[in-house]
Amino acid sequence: MAAQDPEEAPGEGRLVPDDFDDDHGAFLTVETVAGADDGPLAGATVAVKDNISTEGVRTTCGSAMLADYVPPYDATVVERLKDAGATVVGKTNMDEFGMGTTTETSAFGPTDNPAAPGRVPGGSSGGSAAAVAAGQADFALGSDTGGSIRCPAAFCGVVGIKPTYGLISRYGLVAYANSLEQIGPIARDVEGAATVLDAIAGPDERDATTRHDTREDLVDDFGGQHPADTTTYADAADGEVDGLSVGVVTDLVEGADEAVVETFEAALDDLRGAGATVHEVSLPSVETAVQAYYVIAMSEASSNLARFDGVRYGHSGGYDGDWNETFAKAREEGFGEEVKRRILLGTYALSAGYHDKYYKQAQDARAWVKQDFDEAFESADVLASPTMPVPPFELGESLSDPLQMYLADANTVPVNLANLPAISVPAGETDRGPVGLQLVGPAFGEETIIRAGSALE
């Protein structure tokens, strides 16, 4: 499918009724699934990123490969939202399989940014952020592998939370890079995002990564319980930051766009005004975080996407002949260019002779990033930086040079490498669109980043 003019949205392959107002092309499928009659989210509407499985509602991952795929079960997060009373209103556009920073690599065409028309909504959860920014849903779910919730939240002027790895079940999320990716909420304010977090966080027997270790020698501050069992995140959105220590990551401010830095500095002044103290910290490892991130993410993608063979599910070329040839043709037709690029680079990085050079060194860099964050949290409660180093790109501006696109993720990927929680909150506007401020917390420190983020509203 060719890229489409955003003005023609909803475009080819989108299942959006004529009477549904979707000027920005935020949705791929509009279908209402009612939740329980009562619950903390009763009456609320939620839009779900199209890589999160919804029983009976097609889940395409923004790919022609899965254009007709209808999951026979709900992801755990969807089940929990419905149990909490939320009504699902549809599935949102995204970069194909979560691979992109602009929501332009979707096989169903791009999404426009409601907060900065003519510009990208960010990615890969761009449809989710756009749906919330445009008022088409109260909340949305996104997934964040290297910034895919925080980037679109920043570009669309809304709030997004990337939770600590293990806080939320990944069961039913169509995986791209398992060791990095978490589902998280997008909302118009911090309390709203925290309320959704309350509904979806917690252990799940179907996802072992949510199991909290109870072995005696490893019992942690939570006494072996899952942190979400004893926490109400919405209560933390009280704006109380008197005495909070904020470390500004200088490595992630230098080199950012001038208008972004000005907006960021003004937001820091607001935190100071509310009683927080601000000091500078340096994380030397972030210089190689983007490289490490892409090597690891591409390697995991090359393995994860091997299951799309056009036999059990997905686009089938319908050819006869050698299995491998048939498989390769179905994948040529079903995958877009960015997906092929990452599968091939991941295959390359894992292949004999290059594994040590790329994959092993990327794992060393990942350990270095974790160590750097640990040291920074010895002197700071939260770490701050601009979420994105630039304002939203113009639609079409960045597609021709993949390397430039990868560099835009410099501020968000270190958090995923270290499996930490982070929130993006609106910091202000430039003449090219909104700017987000990112606050990073220690593992399972969601309450702290929610509290600090709410002080900026």
Place this chain on the structure above:
Amino acid sequence: MSDTDAVDPEEVRHVAGLARVDLDEDEVERFAEQFGDILAYFDALDDVPETDREADLANVFRADEVREGLTQAEALQNAPESEDGRFKGPRVG
């Protein structure tokens, strides 16, 4: 591949073969050019210092008990072709 910026189109075809993804000629040419830049950028990983990894990892297993899963019909419902309750793949040879 040497440590230069160039990636041979033949190498792109080889990796595409390993990954079971067909490419058209335009894509091979474009990827060969882009991969040189991207892999050269990844060379910065050579400068990463050795770091102690102290993570104490343990596998977390659930009890190995029979429980409900998808029905056979549900498992097959997204298959382009099936026959007698099985997935139907391409003919071999």
